[in-house]
Amino acid sequence: GTDPSGDRFEFLNTELRKDKVDIIDEHYYRTPEWFLQNAARYDKYDRNGPKIFAGEYAAQSDKVVSIHNKNNLRTALAEAAFMTGLERNAGVVAMASYAPLFAHAEGWQWTPDMIWVDNLRSYGTPNYYVQKLYSTNRGTHVVSALQNDLPLTGQDSMYASAVIDKGTGELIIKMVNAGNLAAIKDIQINGAKKLGASGTQTLLTANDTNAMNSLDAPALISPVTSALKPKGNLLRVELPPHSFTVVKIRI
Known part of the structure; x- marks a missing residue:
């Protein structure tokens, strides 16, 4: 209803x-x-x-x-x-x-x-x-994304979920930093024998939370993808303030 x-x-x-x-x-x-x-x-x-x-x-x-x-x-x-x-x-x-x-x-x-x-x-x-x-990053199976053994549901303005895609062999992590401060997250990937040599980080953000796209500026706020390299089974991800991030890496 x-x-x-x-x-x-x-x-x-x-x-x-x-x-x-x-x-x-x-x-x-x-x-x-x-x-x-x-x-x-x-x-x-x-x-x-x-x-x-x-x-x-x-x-x-x-x-x-x-x-x-x-x-x-x-x-x-x-x-x-x-x-x-x-x-x-x-x-x-x-x-x-x-x-x-x-x-x-x-x-x-x-x-x-x-x-x-x-x-x-x-x-x-x-x-x-x-x-x-x-x-476009649905995955096939949900996996845990935890901080201090709890799901991230707003602690320090952070939110997260994770899935694996068994078809592509990728881990996909989605993270939102809804706060005013940038954050760095060191993500330990448990259960994977070895991570791929590199992954991607796709970022959606802007300097102003009131910013909008328009007919004259249709891509003012649009995703930007960059490379992300793990260290062993550890991923270091930089999360700008007011941002949505999607991380993908082969496992």
């Missing part, structure tokens, strides 16, 4: 679980802060109950149904942080869908939207690039 909490949600969630439905559709149109605070939402969901379809979600920079909502970096990073929880709990969350998808710059009914167009041009928002980085 349309609410992720409250009396209506509790009633519908309880009744649907009583009916033993296969899947429950949850929607979240909330502030960036809500998304950051709910990265662990599904960590304690019943593994034997209905699956979850995150059927509609988008962080609202102003408020729900506001004409002032923007597709800025702040909202994109909040969604990326929340999605680490979706990925970590893939056994519960079967599907997820950002919404809405398209809007015309001169005739829209709702904002934010993932892709904006006019009659001749189009551009992807920072939110689009978050979705693309997740969808």
